[in-house]
Amino acid sequence: MSGPGSTAPRQFAFTTRAHVAVDDATGEPIGLDDVDTRMRWLLDLIAAAGTELTARLWQPVTFDVLTAGRDRAGRRLPAQGHVAAARLGWNPHYPDGIYVPSRVTRVVTAQVLATLRTLAYRDAAIAALSERFDPVTGTLAPPTEPGDSVPLGFARGVRRQLIARSRRTDGAQSARLRITDVQGPPRVAAMARLSAADRQLAQITAAGRELVLRVKLPTCPAPAGRAQWRRVRLTAAIPAHLHGRAITDWHLPALVLDRKGLLWRCAATELVPDCNPGSATVAVGVDWSPSTLGAAAITTENSDGLSSDYRGFTYDDRGLGVKLARLQAEGQLLHRKAARLTRLAATADPEVRARLEAKIAVLDGHREAVGAKRGKINRELGFHFGRQVADYAAAAGAQVIAVEDLATLETRGHGRVNNNRAAQSARRQAAAALTHTAAGVGIAVVVVPARGSSAQCPGCDEPLTRPGGYHTAWCQGCRVGGNRDHIAGVNLAKRALLGKGNVTRRRGQMPAVRVAEHAPVRKSRDKISPTPPRPRHRRVRHSLPTVTRRLGVTPKQHVPAPRASVWDTVKPAPPHGDAGSRDRRTSPINTTPVADSMRST
Numbered sequence: 001m002s003g004p005g006s007t008a009p010r011q012f013a014f015t016t017r018a019h020v021a022v023d024d025a026t027g028e029p030i031g032l033d034d035v036d037t038r039m040r041w042l043l044d045l046i047a048a049a050g051t052e053l054t055a056r057l058w059q060p061v062t063f064d065v066l067t068a069g070r071d072r073a074g075r076r077l078p079a080q081g082h083v084a085a086a087r088l089g090w091n092p093h094y095p096d097g098i099y100v101p102s103r104v105t106r107v108v109t110a111q112v113l114a115t116l117r118t119l120a121y122r123d124a125a126i127a128a129l130s131e132r133f134d135p136v137t138g139t140l141a142p143p144t145e146p147g148d149s150v151p152l153g154f155a156r157g158v159r160r161q162l163i164a165r166s167r168r169t170d171g172a173q174s175a176r177l178r179i180t181d182v183q184g185p186p187r188v189a190a191m192a193r194l195s196a197a198d199r200q201l202a203q204i205t206a207a208g209r210e211l212v213l214r215v216k217l218p219t220c221p222a223p224a225g226r227a228q229w230r231r232v233r234l235t236a237a238i239p240a241h242l243h244g245r246a247i248t249d250w251h252l253p254a255l256v257l258d259r260k261g262l263l264w265r266c267a268a269t270e271l272v273p274d275c276n277p278g279s280a281t282v283a284v285g286v287d288w289s290p291s292t293l294g295a296a297a298i299t300t301e302n303s304d305g306l307s308s309d310y311r312g313f314t315y316d317d318r319g320l321g322v323k324l325a326r327l328q329a330e331g332q333l334l335h336r337k338a339a340r341l342t343r344l345a346a347t348a349d350p351e352v353r354a355r356l357e358a359k360i361a362v363l364d365g366h367r368e369a370v371g372a373k374r375g376k377i378n379r380e381l382g383f384h385f386g387r388q389v390a391d392y393a394a395a396a397g398a399q400v401i402a403v404e405d406l407a408t409l410e411t412r413g414h415g416r417v418n419n420n421r422a423a424q425s426a427r428r429q430a431a432a433a434l435t436h437t438a439a440g441v442g443i444a445v446v447v448v449p450a451r452g453s454s455a456q457c458p459g460c461d462e463p464l465t466r467p468g469g470y471h472t473a474w475c476q477g478c479r480v481g482g483n484r485d486h487i488a489g490v491n492l493a494k495r496a497l498l499g500k501g502n503v504t505r506r507r508g509q510m511p512a513v514r515v516a517e518h519a520p521v522r523k524s525r526d527k528i529s530p531t532p533p534r535p536r537h538r539r540v541r542h543s544l545p546t547v548t549r550r551l552g553v554t555p556k557q558h559v560p561a562p563r564a565s566v567w568d569t570v571k572p573a574p575p576h577g578d579a580g581s582r583d584r585r586t587s588p589i590n591t592t593p594v595a596d597s598m599r600s601t
Contacts, residue, residue: 003486003501003575006274007246007272007273008271008275009269009270009271010270010272010439011251011268011269012268012270013266013267014239014266014267015263015264015265016211016239016264017236017261017264018032018213018234018235018236018264019032019235019236020234020235021232021233022232023233024214024231024295025230025231025234026230031083032262033261035232036257036261038217038219038254039217039255041194041216041217042104042217043190043191043256043257044221045094045100045106046188046191047188047189048539049092049100049105050108050112050188052284053091053092053093053108053109053189054112054116054185054186054188055185057090057112057116057585058180059180060123060180063124063179064117064118065177066117067120067124071084071087074348075087080196081109081110081112081113081114081117082107082113085109085112085275086109087457090109090113091105092105092108097222098223099202099223099225099226099228100223100226103201103404104197106196106197106201107194107197107449109196110193110196111189111193112188115186115188115224119179120571122269123178123179123180125155125158126177127176128143128150128179129155129158129162130176133162135162135163135166138162138166139157139159140155140487143500151407159542162177162182162183168293169473186577189253189256190257191255191256192254192564193255194215194253194254195254195267195308197252198214201215202214202216203252204250204253205250206250209237209238209243210235211235211237211238212233212234213234213235213252213264214233216230216231216232217229217232230467234262245406246270247268247270248269248270248271249269249458251267251268252340253267260352272439273438273440275399275400275439275442277399277511280399280400280444281399281494282298282299282303282396282397282398282399283298283399283402283493284289284296284298284389284393284398284400284402285404285448285489285490285492285493285496286297286389286434287404287454287484287486287489288406289314290313291471292316292321293317293425293426293430293484294385294485295312295315295379295488296312296317296389296392296489297310297311297394297486297487297489297490297529298396298489298528298529299456299458299493299494299521300524305519305522306521306522307521307523307524307528308458308480308522308523309524309526309529310480310481310486310524310529311482312482312486312489312529312531313388313389313392313529314483315385315389316379317385319393321381322378323377324378324381324425327373327377328374329587330422331367331371334363334367334370337358337363338363338367341356342361345358359468376428380599381426381427381430382430382433382434383437385430386433386436386438390437391443392530393438394443396530397442398443399442400443400444400445400446400495400496400500401443401444401446402445402447402448402492402495402496403431403434403445403446403447403492404448404453404492405447405448405512406427406428406431406448431478431510442523444515445511446503446510447510447511447513448492448496448499448513449513449515449516450492451580452490453488453492454473454485454488456472456491457475457477457480457487458478458490458521459475459477459520459522460475460520462477464487466484467481472484478523480556495513495516495517498518498519499514499517500513509591
């Protein structure tokens with residue numbers, strides 16, 4: 001039931017760490033380092049079993065079964081991965097003499113089936129693209145069937161895989177390839193997704209502002225029986241930003257180990273205001289910009305039609321974009337160095353190879369550290385962007401936020417460096433953060449087509465001109481223009497308002513408007529867009545402070561710092577109170593003898 005004041009459940013994720021660990025049976029405290037060791041034993045068992053099962057199932061028949069979604073008896077496969085694996089008989093194998101509970105096996109099969117189901121789409125796409133691939137020219141023929149179309153970025157990646165395989169096989173290639181012919185089985189992550197288990201393995205409860213997790217962990221690297229699996233009770237604090245929220249259920253977390261120890265990746269269900277884009281009259285369009293993460297503009301629908309003031313809000317990333325670009329260049333440099341040393345080590349002597357492999361290990365460690373830092377900055381950037389746009393939409397009284405469809409958005413035409421930088425920006429993470437933040441204030445986020453949003457006029461749908469360069473747009477007929485990204489935001493908001501009655505919803509995806517309709521958007525003389533808040537900087541006093549002189553005390557002289565120079569360390573200091581001025585300059589010191597004396601020493 002939907003209406004004003006109604007609520008709807010939604011799931012969200014967060015992370016936390018345990019600060020107390022005790023043995024559940026005896027109540028004796030356990031050190032967190034011991035918990036990390038026992039958790040590493042569990043993750044090693046899960047990763048080894050998952051790798052073995054993935055390698056055994058890496059066959060075309062596996063993907064045929066997953067694509068069909070039917071078992072041997074023709075029944076539909078259940079959505080739960082561990083139930084589908086049990087019905088198909090896909091069970092992992094463990095070394096002899098090692099006892100693993102059946103609930104741990106559920107965790108392994110659930111993780112493997114989730115990975116294989118994701119790769120089933122790639123297998124179908126590779127099979128379709130390989131039939132249109134010419135190994136001589138290395139090009140793909142145009143698709144003949146409507147269902148054979150795939151995103152251009154995805155097609156380019158598959159094309160590179162097909163070219164690499166044709167080089168390895170000297171051009172000998174069959175008409176139809178599968179994913180097992182192009183690439184090897186993926187690496188299984190060392191992660192324990194406890195959501196696939198039941199209370200016999202793990203259970204979680206909330207007590208006040210703390211979460212209590214009871215989970216079975218092995219007491220040795222190779223447990224031989226049930227007695228070597230003991231239950232541990234872990235206590236973690238609920239993050240402060242979740243206090244006071246209408247959370248109805250806490251879900252079992254996924255456990256991983258990072259450089260700080262055991263990390264909980266938790267999920268919870270809460271009640272948020274119901275978001276219904278069908279009754280929206282004010283929309284905010286968010287355009288993904290190559291210069292910044294995004295820009296927003298507002299379009300309003302009333303009895304006279306659509307209107308906008310063509311003023312927008314440009315997101316300020318506070319310098320994080322420059323930092324990300326620097327880290328990206330550093331990571332690419334480390335990757336090139338490691339790749340070159342790997343090629344040299346392949347033909348080097350054993351002693352030289354050992355030294356090169358040590359250097360490669362150091363470079364890989366640095367590259368992982370750079371990647372982790374980029375991930376943290378991207379997450380901070382995405383949620384800061386989501387909060388800024390959500391506040392902007394709430395201040396404007398908007399009911400829906402329209403974002404570009406990232407599946408059809410491709411960065412090109414800006415040079416190799418800028419294209420790569422824009423392609424690796426955290427747009428999808430920012431869209432997810434915007435969806436999460438906007439839902440908390442009752443604003444829906446929908447996906448609209450991106451084609452032509454910054455190239456066509458919102459009023460007459462004619463191509464725009466660029467009188468001031470790439471970042472400007474102007475329509476001679478409608479006499480409207482401004483920032484290119486703001487014009488695109490008006491177009492996106494218009495498409496959301498015109499298609500609000502034809503919103504499609506798919507499981508696991510954002511609501512989407514598939515067809516871009518047109519209606520003229522007139523320019524409003526009134527100010528519609530709210531003025532975004534600007535950070536206020538502390539006022540700097542450039543004048544000298546007024547100090548009352550004390551009798552009998554020599555006042556301090558405020559001497560400005562000398563100009564920076566490479567000769568600052570050898571120049572004689574000026575006398576006290578005489579630092580020179582713009583009206584009277586001291587005679588310059590000849591630096592040649594000083595430089596000669598420094599070279600002689």
